[in-house]
Amino acid sequence: MSKNRIHEIIRVNQAGELGAIQIYKGQLAVLKRKEIAKELVEMLEKEKKHYEKFNNLIREYKVRPTALSPLWKRGAFLLGVVTAVLGKKSTMACTEAVEEVIIDHYENQSKYLKDKDKRLSKITKKFCKEEKEHLEIANTYDTGSDPIHNALKRGIKLISKLAIKASEKI
Numbered sequence: 736m737s738k739n740r741i742h743e744i745i746r747v748n749q750a751g752e753l754g755a756i757q758i759y760k761g762q763l764a765v766l767k768r769k770e771i772a773k774e775l776v777e778m779l780e781k782e783k784k785h786y787e788k789f790n791n792l793i794r795e796y797k798v799r800p801t802a803l804s805p806l807w808k809r810g811a812f813l814l815g816v817v818t819a820v821l822g823k824k825s826t827m828a829c830t831e832a833v834e835e836v837i838i839d840h841y842e843n844q845s846k847y848l849k850d851k852d853k854r855l856s857k858i859t860k861k862f863c864k865e866e867k868e869h870l871e872i873a874n875t876y877d878t879g880s881d882p883i884h885n886a887l888k889r890g891i892k893l894i895s896k897l898a899i900k901a902s903e904k905i
């Protein structure tokens with residue numbers, strides 16, 4: 736049923752944007768005095784706007800938020816801290832991996848919503864575009880193509896996909 740699917744979409748997106756905020760907060764906790772902090776703050780501010788939007792939508796559509804929020808909150812912050820401690824490559828490798836998953840995710844949602852909820856379709860399309868800008872920022876850096884950084888990116892993508900699946904339902 737499309738109403739259920741729309742609720743899942745709003746639920747997972749609110750959780751995902753919270754996760755994004757927490758990753759950047761975790762990274763900034765480590766890197767706030769570094770040059771790279773400028774980019775992280777810029778992306779963090781965008782994620783806060785995305786989160787705010789889904790907070791409003793969750794109220795408007797009367798969607799139950801995911802019960803997993805406390806887990807994503809801590810887990811994403813930790814991911815931010817760990818990737819920041821590993822260095823600049825890993826910091827931006829994290830953004831690259833997460834955004835590649837999220838861009839696909841928003842693109843699919845926007846397509847699905849097109850003839851079901853025009854407004855939500857537009858919102859997800861706009862956010863998709865803004866996540867692409869974050870991916871572009873990450874790609875101005877060297878995110879590493881050695882086995883360790885590749886494994887890190889694969890791992891983060893897998894975690895992101897699992898987190899998406901879980902947050903839609905739970």
Ligand SMILES: [Fe+2]
Pocket residue numbers: 752755781782785862866
């Ligand atoms: Fe976002």
Ligand SMILES: [Fe+2]
Pocket residue numbers: 755778782834865866869
């Ligand atoms: Fe983003």
